Amino acid sequence: VTSLSYGDFERGTSGGVLLQVASTTIDQNPTKIILGTRFGTTSGVSGVTNVQRNGDTSNFWDFQGHMGEIDGEAYDSDGADACGAIRWDDSTCLEVSQSHYRFRSDNGGGGAPNSEWYDADWSKRVRVNVTNSNATPLTNGAVRIAMPYDSDMQNDWTDLRFTDSSGTTSIPYFVESYTTSATATVWVKIPSIPANGSTHVFAYYGNAVATNGENGAATFTMFDDFEDDNISEYSGDTGYFDVVANAGAEGSYVLEAGAGYEANFTIDGIYRTGTTFGQGSTIRFMQYVDASEDDEPCTLFGVQTPGSNNQNYAVCLDQYPSDKLILAKDVESNDASGSVLASSTVSWSSAWYTVEVDWYTNNLIYVSVYNSAGTLFATTSVTDASYTSGGMGFSFWGQNGAWDFYTARPYTANEPVATVGLEQGADGASWKADLDTAYSQAQEEVFRVRFSIENSGPQITGQQWRLQYADRTGYGTCAAVPSVDFDDVPNQAGCGISPICTVSTSEYSDGETTQQLLTSETYLPFTMGYLIESPSNQTTGMTLDQGHMTEVEYAVELTPYATADSYCMRTSNGGLELDSYQQVAEVTAKYGPVITDWSLNEEHSIALVEGETTAIVATGTVSDLNGWEDILYASSTVYRSGLGATCTANDNNCYQLSSLECPLTDCAGTSCTITCTANIQYFAEPTDAGSDFEGQHWEAEVFVVDTTNNEATTTSMGVDLNTLWGLSMVTGDIEYGSLGLAEDTGNKNATSTLENTGNDDVDIDIEGTDMTGGVASAIPVANQKFSTSTFTYSSCVICSALSGTANTFEVDLPKPTSTTPVTDDLYWGLYVPSGTEGVVHFGRNTFYAIGD
Known part of the structure; x- marks a missing residue:
């Protein structure tokens, strides 16, 4: 089945079935997702089944985004429960499911692979799941995370670092506040969270020498916590303000009125417009109110350029003439210097307050004030379209209080929820393949397979996750293999002729606990599972609560009896199949040549x-x-x-x-x-x-x-390479020239050049014949003399006379070692006796290569 997505099924008569699916078809196309299909009827039609399953199967099809008069769980026919072989958006699945698998090498422990680890100098990390319940995705939003302290951390949190879901790419964060060795409130800039979905990031720690790595400006759209102890980035009435050391709401410094200006009023206030933010933002700041004074301080946003034009919005925690929360615009100092847009009557106490301004894209501005206990204290709101973006700033007419920690971030209707998981370590084995990807594995080589298991049903206890296998032959996918075909994977001692066995490994001990390493779409809380090696093939009994997940990992080996093309692997409850298998591991036997x-x-x-x-x-x-x-x-x-x-x-x-x-x-x-x-x-x-x-x-x-x-x-078997004595005459004929009767060649020598064309050092055997010519004329063979150097015929003492029988002569031609010729020269002389006819005489001189 290639696709049923976006189909339209309609019945015009009562009763009957729109779509019938055989269980064998589901088995051959398991966990198929079918999108946007309509199941409908014409007017007055009733008693129609949308999808009917024929036959038994433990696999399922999932219809998503469906529509029509008879779509959904109530109209199918696939068994008694609401989580059968045909599933819908409104199905309620309470089950134990094997959700994912991944193959690993046996070259490390059970922790995260170093390729997915931020930095070896950080020894620990936790996975932080972040859930967005909003109908729109959140991109580059700052999310608040309550981080618990761990003894591996520095007690002031300076070794804290965050990465995205890859585990290696740093993302900005800022520690708003912390209690030494207890808890910290941390804002983290999350790259992306899907609508009504989740993602995860990692928090790293465990580096005793790390220095502070937080960056508020990179975490928020707008940021100032005044810890730089200056306001040099502001313009306007900067002389009216001062950053002073104080036990602020966050950090060690706060913004106050400058000494001697506490009772004055600003002309333009101070402002920053180089960085701007706009509608679709949440502005958050902290402000201290001194209830004994009649201060009128205002916090600005939407500040237009130039700031001296006093075009802005302002939230004023006003104490004169009465306590009010005021939302105004175009202020110079206090609310009265501009136009009041909305207000609420309050009763301020001398305390720190947290103010949040939701600046909506529909022009609504909604202000919420929280007291020091975090309880909502006051609100006010207005719809105004004067400004849609701008900078930030501060102004006052009398200010004996203070400001701290001004931020802006992308708005979300519901704040994302962060859940901190269990501690993880590094130096884990590398992955052999991607998630839910089959792998080709050689025989008699240890590898590991890891499964994630999710429990959406009631708590289960005493679960022994036992590894099973099946031959995939005859089935299109491992998910299509019937449960009855699966057998328990034996341990090493009992392996026998089994194609797969659990084996021992030096990388971990049987029963060590697992960390959450596999991707999960459900982002359920994680319960530690187990790492298994021979002699075990299953975990000890464990409890898995409803709405929790775990991971188990086995060290295994394909034996020489693994002769099928592919094998399927799954975990079970002591040999009993789980409720469903969303993914079944497949290993292809990688036979060597x-x-x-x-x-x-x-x-x-x-x-x-x-x-x-x-x-x-x-x-x-x-x-x-x-x-x-x-x-x-x-x-x-x-x-x-x-x-x-x-x-x-x-x-x-x-x-x-x-x-x-x-x-x-x-x-x-x-x-x-x-x-x-x-x-x-x-x-x-x-x-x-x-x-x-x-x-x-x-x-x-x-x-x-x-x-x-x-x-x-x-x-191969060895063979001999034979010795080859080879010789070549490079120069051709020996030319003596013209000589008179009773005349010899004197000191003029003919030359012959010999080349070694074999694979050993050689000397020569040499013989010749009489030189003959005319009718019966002959020059005796012995009249030819030769030597390895030039000579004068009549006085030569180093010469040899040529003979009619072969005689050995040392030329010492060494073995060649390349194609460069190895040669030696022989020099020749001749005497022509009286009575020799005056014609050309010829003879034959023969050279034989012999071993040196």
Whole structure:
């Protein structure tokens, strides 16, 4: 089923069913969400069922945003309760549900992964859930959080830090007030909270050397707590005001009338218009009233530029001629200097008051005053459209009181509620996959699976969360696998032929408690669960209250008996299925490649060709139970065994072959043929008997990788590379030129250049024939003399006379180590005896390469 969303089902006759769904269809498409569907009837029609489920299933479909005369729970047919296989916006689900899962590596403890941790210098954190009950989302709003003290904190809260839901990105905060080692009121700028929804942030602490990191200006739209001990950012009658040290409502400094100005009145007051805020804001400030005086102080907002024009709104806690809460505009000093918009009669006490002004986008301005106990003391309001945005400021006609902590933040009808969760630590195992995402896992490798469980029903006790598994073969998804197919996962000792077993881990101890790490859409309060390792496959009995959630985690392993494509995992209550499974974990068996019949040169000795490269082939078969398409590439190294397969590429002894030289061919089913070809140079080092490397061999190691980074390697049986004595005459014919009868070549020598074209040091055997010409003329072979240096024929004592039989001659041609020629020269002389015919004479001189 691809989609039923936004469908329109209508019945024109009484009785019957609009939509029938088989339980098998629900099982193959579990937890499907269907949006905006209408279920209706024509006039006068009754007794119609909107959706009927046929057959039993533990899965469900969820219709959301539905409409029509017969939409909702009251008109379906899916069992007796209000939380069956067909669910609606008005369904009441009281159940225990496995809501999410996530796979982890076994490379850390049960805490948060370091990749999701703000900074290693902070040792602890708590998750703070924030719920917005308003019909509109809140973006970059300052939310008040009551933070309890923890012994890991600094007692003055200076090590407190906040991040968004990622756990790593800092967000601004400001500590309004705190009681040492007890509680703190903290404002945090939350990036986004959905309408009628929740999000979470993290509060970090546990850094004994951290300094204060709060930033009120970044937390609020407008902010001043006067702790900078100056008003340099203000304009206007700045000489009439002073910031003084005082036991303020927040912090150590407050704003007062300057000394000697307490009974005076301001001309324009002081104001800030560089930063502005507007309708859709809540302005909040604290003000001290001295009830023994007749002060008329006003707090300004919506201040227009320039502030000296006195265009503004003002909240005045007025004491003259009588106690009133006044909302005015365009004031210079007191309410009488402007226009009174609204007022309430009150009776002020000498105390601090908190004033909140909700400045609505519909032009309503609503002022609330709270006494020091936090009780609503007075209100007044007006609808006025004179100004829609502006700056802030202060004015007075007589002021013996004080101001403190002026802020503005985005307005919300209902203040978001923050709930501080349980303490968490770092150094947890890394995640293998995203939330609710299947993972491919190699056999005999420890990994972990974590589940979140939610209880919307009555309190449950004695719950033993036992791990179960099932083969997914034959089903489209793990959620579609029937409960009867699930079996308990055995522990390590009792594993037998089970494809999955719980195993022991060195990263935690069986029964350690869990922290809340998985995402939750419900944001239920968290109850610590357990980390499980062998010999356990279930938790100890635990209690889960109604409206609470927990998380459990198991250390497991796929055994060599895991031969199916995929396995499903879930938790249960001691082997009994839970009420529902919103997500069921799926692990795909990640089979590694297997190499067979790997050989080098068909296990024959390697014979090279002198002066050329010789193509030598290593071949074999690679198989992968995930299918041949899972095999990514093969590479190989052909090398002399004394060096090993990690050798550095060298034409003498080590050939590194990339995937281009090792193509996969004849692929079908689960296997391919690997054919790796190495072009071996003629000077590659021999290993046969009598060679310098006798006792070693040449081998080929092959390395195969599949798409999930499983690897396989094997090495061929060793074969010898034969010694090759090779020789080439570079210069061609030996040319003696023209000589007279009874004349020799004197000190003019012909030259022949010999090149070693093999893989060993060589000398030569050399023989020749008489040089003949004409009818029967011959120059005896012995008349040719040769030497490794130039000579004069008649006086040469280092020369050798050429013979008709092969004689050994040392030229000491060393083995080549590259394609750069290794050569040596022989020099020749000749004597032509009397009686030789005056024609060209020819002979043959033969050179044989022999071992040096």
